[in-house]
Amino acid sequence: MPPKVLFLTLKVFGFTGGIEKVCRSICRALYDLGEENTLEPTVYSMYDKYFERDSRYLKKQQYQGFNEHRKYFVIKSLLKGIRSDVIILSHINLLSVGYLIKRFSPKTKVYLIAHGIEIWRKLPEPKLKALNRLDKIIAVSHFTAEKIKSIHGIKAEKIEILNNCIDPFYFFPENFSKPEPLLKRYGLNPNQKILMSLSRVVSSEKYKGYDNTISILPQLIKKYPEVVYLIAGKSDEEEKLRLEKLIIKHQIADHIKLIGFIDEAEITDHFLLSDIFVMPSKKEGFGIVFIEAMASGLCVVAGNKDGSVDALKNGELGKLVNPDDSNEIEKTLNELLKSPLDHEEKIALQKSVLKAFSYEKYRESIRKLIQQ
Structure with missing residues (x-):
């Protein structure tokens, strides 16, 4: 039996x-x-x-x-x-x-x-x-x-x-071009450099790392004037107001969008829209979102002080940074923006992620x- x-x-x-x-x-x-x-x-x-x-x-x-x-x-x-x-x-x-x-x-x-x-x-x-x-x-x-x-x-x-x-029914894209409907929805053009984070945006979880990314955005804008940072995920009112104040403080309103909840069916398209997935968290148990992003051919930057280390295979699959070191995060993002993955490298990344997870x-x- x-x-x-x-x-x-x-x-x-x-x-x-x-x-x-x-x-x-x-x-x-x-x-x-x-x-x-x-x-x-x-x-x-x-x-x-x-x-x-x-x-x-x-x-x-x-x-x-x-x-x-x-x-x-x-x-x-x-x-x-x-x-x-x-x-x-x-x-x-x-x-x-x-x-x-x-x-x-x-x-x-x-x-x-x-x-x-x-x-x-x-x-x-x-x-x-x-x-x-x-x-x-x-x-x-x-x-x-x-x-x-x-x-x-x-x-x-x-x-x-x-x-x-990786979910057994996860869709692995073969075409990595940026989806036209999303470019139109967010008022973006295909040549813009797009950073993305996806997490719950709530006042009780301020360890996800988007604060540090927001703080270094003004420096990135100087080198990449068209860079845009998308923060996705369901938010509570308190955290949304706090982020809006941070955006005003750093004068980056034209370079950041709080896009809110993303339907499960559109997550892969949002990864394809982006150039880098950045979430240097400090309290991630593992981070399924990291392996999903990499399975979509997306560069990932994660923190080196939590379970993200396992998701990125100790840095073999993506970039691990000190989540408390803004300079290191900025330097890493600069390097990735300067040398984006080509089609073959994205396919290779997909295969590596699938093999590992x-x-x-x-x-x-x-x-x-x-x-x-």
Whole structure:
């Protein structure tokens, strides 16, 4: 009999953040391994609605969305969990459910996916106790693994590092010309040098690095008068107002655009529109956006103090900079603007990213974790 695997999540299909993208890749891996009769998968999502399921990632009979009915989710997860062989928790906020399952069924293996800041902070004693009862913590980067060891005192043998992957349905462009509709939408011309960042633009997450990029923009403009910086991502009012004040302060209103939320279907086109993706973050757990940008043939500049190091393969795939050193960021951007990638180099970058972070490689790692 193949092992019964229960994947417990908060959201998979109702949102498009990095954690949700990880969850979708896991769902597809479970789907494929189920087809091979390697395992018998079930996915419960606390906040998703049942009709939000994407059939590319899961069969109808493999999935249940609980539409925010948390008590019902917990009860059903407990009943299903004690009859399962392996439980995978998508987020530390599901730790208590995993702990309950482990209490009632000690032989059931319980794994937790550890992404980033959600597990880097100090935990209350009950959560720390539950964390220590887990059979395995699956960290998305070496940086996150080190944080778990140093902050929570978890032994190295309990931690498995599994880098995130490119979505199995991600579109790899072969034509790298800038999309005309987006040039028109933003009032740009094909010869302009375009920098881009994509992240949540919220007051609680000021570590993404766009502040430093804004501060060096006046110097870049002197060398590249037509340079434009696009900051994409859903914003809250407080952070938007703060950025607008920064723009006025640096007198760069003609060279920066806060373009807001981008629909998932248009993300690749925005990468193609840009010349450099720049996000020297300090608290990135991994950074799926980096590997997506590089898969679209885009130069990437990221910080060297967090999980971005894994996403850029220690600098093999892109440029790692000190996120606190504006001079280093400026120098790196100058070099990249001066020597842009040609078509062959973009194709080579795509191939390197796919080799490092392919879905097939990820699926095999999931298989090994469960077969252990």
